[in-house]
Structures are given as structure tokens and as C-alpha cells.
Amino acid sequence: MEKDDFFIKRIRELANLSYQRDIVTFSDFLNLNEQNLVTGQAARFPGIVMESQGGYDGAERQMIAFYPTDLGFYWEYPICCLKIEPKAAKFSEALTHRDYLGTILGLGVERSVIGDILVKEHGAWVFCHNKIADFIMKNLCRVRHTTVTVSKVENPEELPGPGFAAVSGTCTSVRLDALIAIAFQASRSSMVSYIEGGQVFVNGKLITSNGYEPKEGDIISVRGKGRFIFEKISGKTKKGRTGVSLLKYV
16 A cells, blocks of 8 residues: 555544544644645535644644534644753754754654744754653753753743745746745746646645746745745836745745
8 A cells, every 4th residue: 555545544434533533533633744635535525623733823734633513512632842952052063953853753743743843043842642741751861962952832932933035026927836936046047847746736726837926915835845825916117027025934
């Protein structure tokens, strides 16, 4: 059985279990491709609601919740946010997303129970499944050469949000390949392989057409590159090119 077939079988099992037992079931944290596959199965589950959450607004990796339409009780996603900080900020290294993720996976933790990791100056916020939070807190003591402390974020007001960098440019037409090229400072031709290779998503939906025209406010994700918001069209140049403003996640 191929990987996608096995994944879809698991999603169907979660949906059926929710319907049969009148309970809420949850997937692991899913990447964009997996979320797209789940969306494609929605019509197969009449009587079941599917919602997603990653722990904060705009999360890329998200859990899917399945529950009956007439469910009569309150529920919450089993998501915890952990804050990782150096014990001595003055002597800490400049740690990256890869450093934090690699260290966590090095503890034997599965990638599927880890959501987004937001790296800020002198620290990071890690969204994870509740069942693994205490294990990480107990065993994560060092990231590279930096000694760290790990604590749960209990106050919702302390939950982090993503940072953005403004990017602007011009294009002959507002096409997907053109916007990606501007966002990642590359040629349009070099972006074609990402789109045709199934690595580009708009609002979580897989798009494989270079000529697709995103709308203002769309979130565009490119696997292996990053993601950005198509903020707005900013006007026309004297040569008739269209100016666009983007907000790139950092």
C-alpha cells in the first residue's frame, strides 16, 4: 500500500470512529500535502465536521479534528505550546529552526506530534501534542552547545505569532509563478518545477498551474522555501507592469 493510501485509510478510520462513538477524534500534526488530502475526503464523511488548528492563527502544520454535527459537549485540541529559552542568553548561540527540530527529533520524538516551531531572538516556541509535552520538558536540556530551559505557555495571551518581512516587486501579470519568484528572489522559470512538482499550496490547496492567479490575502506556501501572504496590488508602473506587496513569514 502506498504512503498516501495508508494515510487516507487512517483518516477514514478517525472519521468513522468519531461518527460511530459520537466522540471527537484528532489526527497528528499534518503538513500541507496531508491537509490537502484530507480536504479531498470531506465529501465521504456526511454527518462529520472536520476542522483544523495548529495552536495559533496562521499555523502551517495543523491537526484535523473530526466530530459529529450534533455533538453536545465542549472540546479542545490536544495541543501544547512549549517555550525554549537559553539559561544564559548572553552566551547563547544563534539557533535555527533546524537546530531546535533536530534536537527534539534526536530525543526519539516522532515528527507527527510536533507542529510549527517559531524561532525568535533568544528562544523558540514549539507546538506539540499534549502527550509528548512533559517528555520534552524533562529531556530537552541542550540545543547544540546552548543549555536551555523548557516551560509550558499557560497564558493564551503569551502565545506567539509569526513575524513578517515586507517584500515588493513588479510583474507583467499577477500569476502564481511570478509572485513566488518575487517572494524568494528567483526567476519565474526556476519556480516552475516547484509548482508542477506539487510543492505549492494556496490557502492549503495544492496548485499545479503556473498561470493560477492568486487573490489578495491568499497565503502561498512553497515546500522547501517558505510561505508568504499576497497582501495587495500596489499599482502600475509607467511601463505597464503591476506592482505587488507581499508579507513573507520569517
